[in-house]
Amino acid sequence: MPDRDIYEEKADSTMGFFDKLKGALKKTKDVLKTDVRDIFRAGEILDEAKLKQFEKRLLLTDMGFEATSAIVEELRVKHVGRTVIIDDIWTTVKDKLKSLLKGDGDVRYDPNKPTSPLNLQSDGPTVILVAGVNGVGKTTSIAKLANLLQKDGKSVVLAAGDTFRAAAVEQLTLWSERLGCDIVTKPSGTDPASVAFAGCDLAADKGKDIVIVDTAGRLQTHTNLMVELEKIHRVIGKRIPGAPHESLLVLDATTGQNGVSQASHFSDIVDCTGLVLAKLDGSAKGGVVVSIRQKMGIPVKYVGLGEQIDDLAVFDPDSFVDALVSEEV
């Protein structure tokens, strides 16, 4: 493959992410036959029928009609009617995808430094607010993130702000016991903003580095719940000025185009600074982040690749793109 040498250059830096992503997406192989080489064969003429097939492959990744059309259009302009040179086509597709995914600013995080995507404060605690719709894996992602930060030598406080769903507080408490980090809880039904406030309070008093605030899952269309989220956001800022420093939106990789609506609604309320793409270990490819990046410019910061506590990795757009369009990762 053409990009092989590029991989080797940065092989040691991306290996961790890469291996995991590869492992996670390997299962996909049998379900989705994504090997695009079936479509494009060297020496044949690239025609509309083949483009149509390719369009289907792209659409199946959930990246959305617009992004797909952009890529297909690019291919149409550059390659239709000519003999297929697989390497060239590949380069075109990947470059286009990468440029869509990177947006204006070329964001690149260091996979070896798990805290690099976060806007950490040198003085006082950093507050990370985590939000998302129901059942995307917020609580699990928080546990994974806390684990990552603790390994990096940071002290973490969790604020169990999901006071709505039955046993959500217990779920996070169990995680905090496993991780051995502090947790602030209040009885079910308490105003979540007060839990967030107490969490910030504890961290500021005890001099902890990071507060991660969990919130109840909410659908972006429920105005009242979104107002509640706004209150949490506001109250955090009252206790620690400038906070929350990070608002992460957790997104289920199986989510389709509704992800765009989620990102835009949540961003309106809490000004999302990044996405966590959870459950990427299924057969879904999470292509919707391309749409989100294209339409709103919110970058993906972490990806969840499994159920274990270590299965959270810093997002690397290059390997993500490779995994998205080809099996040959």
Next chain:
Amino acid sequence: MFEGITDNLKNALSFLNRGRLTEASIREGMQKVRQALLEADVNYDVAQDFIDRVTERAIGDDVLKSLSPTQQIIGIVHNELEELMGPVDHSLNIRKGELTILMMCGLQGSGKTTTCGKLARMLKADNKKPFLVAADLQRPAAIEQLRIIGESVGVPVHTEDPAETTPLKVCQNGVKRARAEGADVVILDTAGRLHVDDELMAELEQIDKRVGPHQILLVCDAMTGQDAVNSAKAFNDALEVDGVILTKLDGDTRGGAALSVKAVTGVPIKFIGVGEALDRLEAFHPDRMAGRILGMGDVVTLFEKAQQEMDEDEMLAAQEKMREGKFTLIDFQKQMRSMRKMGSIKDIMKYIPGLGGMADAMSQMGDPEKDLKRIDGIIDSMTLNERENPNRIDRSRRNRIASGAGVDPSEVNALLKQFGEMATMMKRMSGMGTMERMRAVQDMARSASNDPTGHIRMQKQRSRRGPVDVRKAKDDKKKKRKDAKKSRKKNR
């Protein structure tokens, strides 16, 4: 729900109203429909098939030559949508005099545990004795969650310590206990799992084999994208799923998954979850859903809902009062409260043909629920006498009511004024036939969308002399002035 796909489909179908329909224009329009479906996460192949079928039927000779090809084409789309999602069978095949075992399965976070609670509540309301089994040993505190849910719907839950048992054992023991306690239906809540995780899928298959559930229900998140079909297929291959329950349809999802799952796997959608509260589970009706997707409303469901929530005798009494013009604030409050039980105003509006589009416009105008609450508070602050005779409310009474409800006196005034307008209208409407009434409601909606204050407009009181022609009146005046001038000149 489905607003997105509804809007997009409407846009795509707008070609129908532009000029003459030809084969070419239909084909072009259908490409847009295809895009709308894809944007709504309908599976690629399903969308393609759908378009092919609709196009083929639409360009048939008899459609284009018919009197109203537009209506015909919309009819075809409706028909095909219905076909795509149906037919459906809502029964859970509960066996009489025997224990029925239902097994829930699905991906993580699709809403299995909550749906278990909803099903249990529904069965209980149906005079069955449900029994829950917490077989999700994977997720921390999942057992606790089901226990709390069971408690709140009043259904026993079988739990075991996750450290010392296996899902299979929990299920077997749970079924045993349910039988011993004389339950009718056992619902097994299994752990969420990825369909590509062979080990966990094998575990499910084993439970299926050893426990032998009568129905296996797949819980599926309506927001899922193209992958929905893959997971549904995988679960169906492993377990022979009997039905699908779609969850989280209360969001703004376009629900393409709903359109695809049935088409690809042949497994019917039985129920849909439309809210977090445990009573938000509805039976799935493809025909009504097709209507809603095309923005045609769904009066049948609304009617059923109303029947469930409202007391028929009370309704009749209220109607009688309205006709006689004796409708008081007490009745008004009662009606308002039972309306609110049916769901939010926005929800209700979506069911009414022609009003669906207004729901969005309303959300920009603020929260109607809040206003309703305030109105409720204001009425609560009145004495019974005042509620029956709102005319008696003078300034001093008004101020007392306002301070009692914690609102501005002007709000009390506004309520009284609106109530007066409404009572008049009700009286007028009670004299109309059904069709006229429908038209009146739609007119009202239309005028309300043009009027930011949202009042019901009263017909202006005209003088008895009949309508005045402004121009003619002006001319008359002019002429009179001229005549007067002339006569003044003559007299000089």
